[in-house]
Amino acid sequence: MAPALAHVVLISSLSREYTDGVNEFEIEAQTLYDVIRVLDRRYPGLGEHLEDQTSVAIDGEIYEVGYYHRLRPGCEIYFIPKIEGG
């Protein structure tokens, strides 16, 4: 499968801490692994933060962050705070 462009959005606290306020990216990726690696190359340390501290919404569906999530062309990816219930 050829890489496709994914639209990636970080919440503001992440962009403040790691990306000088840039919070939207277009990234060529087949899987979430590709997205994380690209972001981590650009902003060292961001990848580990995303893996450990966020959940991810792919086209609105919320998942634990996992390398194995396959992405459709044009998908929307939001890294959001991980939620814990009662």
Place this chain on the structure above:
Amino acid sequence: MDAKTIKQEEVLKVVGTRPVRPDGVPKVTGLARYGADFALPGMLWGDILRSPHAHARIRGIDTSKARALPGVKAVITSADFPEQKYEFLGPERVAINFWHMTRNIMAREKVLYEGHAVAAVAAINKAVASEALRLIEVDYEPLPHVIDVDAAMQPDAPLLFEDMITRGVEPAPARPSNVSKRIEFKLGDTEAGFAAADEIVELSFKTAPVHQGYIEPHGCLARFDADGQGEIWASSQGHFVVRAYTARLLDMNIGDVLVHPAEIGGGFGGKTVVYIEPVAALLSRKTGHPVKIVMSREDVFKATGPTSGSSMTVKIGVKKNGKIVAADGVFKFQAGAFPGSPVMNATMCGFAPYDIPNVRSVGYDVVCNRPKSAAYRAPGSPISAYAVESTMDAVAARIGLDPLQFRLMNAAKAGTQTAWGPKHAHDGYAETVKALLDHPAYAAPLAKNQGRGVASGFWFNNGGESSATVHITEDGSVAVATGSMDIGGSRASMAMMAAETLGVAYDQVRAIVADTASIGYTHVTGGSRVTFATGIAVVEACNKVIDELCARAAMIWNVGKGEVVWEQGCARFSGQDSGKFEPLSLKAIAAKRAVTGGPIGAEVSVNAGGAAPGFASELCDVEVDPETGSVKILRFIVAQDVGRAIHPSYVEGQMQGGVVQGIGWALNEEYIYDAAGHLLNAGFLDYRVPVASDLPMIEAVLVEVPNPNHPFGVKGAGEANIVPSMAAVANAVANAIGRRLTELPMSPPKVLAAIDSGRRG
């Protein structure tokens, strides 16, 4: 995760039925074993000395007299626990700082709330342990304290931590404060949105801190071997979390701690943390004896996590046609003695049921001199929903719209953008509103002094890591084990999903909760995640077992595996001349297990994603006594989208239970402190939770919009139900007396004062 095919209702034989609960008989006969029910030979009793001050520096602790008391085997203080590094670990809402956690387990430099643990003893019996506590001399330097969240945010407030700088603010503040963190989510342009509004309503609210109110106090037994291995029996919402936290706090390998899950007498989020387990384990390590600790009810109230009290302001702008154009919420939450209130959830959930183009949600996490807050059923969401849904009601009244129709016309659906970023992926909210609109009770007449309120709420149902094993026994019955503590009927629902998948009767399957050494890691029973996530693990394990059963049948028949299918609980030959083999049942295949390869079973561990959120809408009718201010609940209906109810009776029970807790939060429950910060109502006589005689039958309306990411469509059922309840009651009271109270609980004196102000006015 790939989308799964949901099994349609018409083909389901077990899912959706109401079999007898498997935990019922041991519970009603008293044989179920809770945390306090375990004992071992040579066992000692542990007890904990607690602070009499709300805030004080510890200048010294003299334990010599206690140690000298005959029968005392060990005395420990914080000096006996390893120091922890100051760092926040893990995800935002539940970021763990073990520097804080070890200080909550046992105070070090300061005590930060009345009831804060200061020292612990192990003795031959409870009386000696209690006497030893009286002999421990603690030299305190009392300090000013602060409990109210608004007071704690004042610049001159007493500081719990003299070096705490607010996170989430840029540039970072120069001065320390009690504000641990600021959080903000924003969508669109709220200024422009409010400018375009025809009507704007802004209201401020306060809520009292409340306790989860579980009936069973925390209790545990710990045994520590000379080889460094530890074993714990405890009731909790996650024995893997008990294992991990205890190991970390005692500087042990996780694999050296074995935790056995006890039956649990309620948790509601409050048993996702540890208080006594590391203390009992350390006392056991010191003495070489098993040590048991059981909290009193007073200890539970004074030293375990309630949920936050809050101060909130919500502003909503609307067009005359009823379309909401802007919303703003500021939510200030008590974290208790250490950072970590559920305010982030509150900021994310408050406006989530609605399609609002311009919205901002700001949260403050504020430390104060009361116990560290712990999760409580949809943590944070009921609090912000109380403010948002009360304001929604006021907006509907202002523009003359029916409150349910107003909600329906602004309802979020799949594709609606949320304030925290992504679009909703699932429907379900509008369906709950329609369920109430269609209910005959919504048009039922009301008498004098009676009022009707409605409200809605949102909760993220969770997924995450879960493990399950499925084994076919020698006689063909089925043993299911999971790592999920059963707090709401999961043994029944796991057995039902296994039976449905395997095509066998429910009573052919027995489900248990396995200890930490016998099953793979499983996250806590919380976040309404178990039926979804652990259910997926069970179904996938069953599917692996079915593959193996088909392979065994193929071997028995000496045919290709591809010529065998699993249907209606039997392996069936699907090749040419399909009638030439009689179907093989589980029992028949199990009888041939040895000659076909040995025991048949499978273990599956998943990190389940695609959990769909839960929405609930509720209707409450009340009658207010104008002479006393007492509020009587006449009718309560909860309509919740649960995806699909595996065992409807359990799901209805969850819905009813959440509502009852919300009613208590709305009308009765609060921590009452004296001027010195002492809790005055640390018991169920004075901390009034609703009882059956206070309530009508809560009517549960199951709304089922299936989740395509679960084999049976499950969304989760445990939490969304509590989210609207306080607002529903508040809106009903406002409707009944013509005045809106903006502070919980709406206890009789406050209601009477509001009625009297109306009479004067």
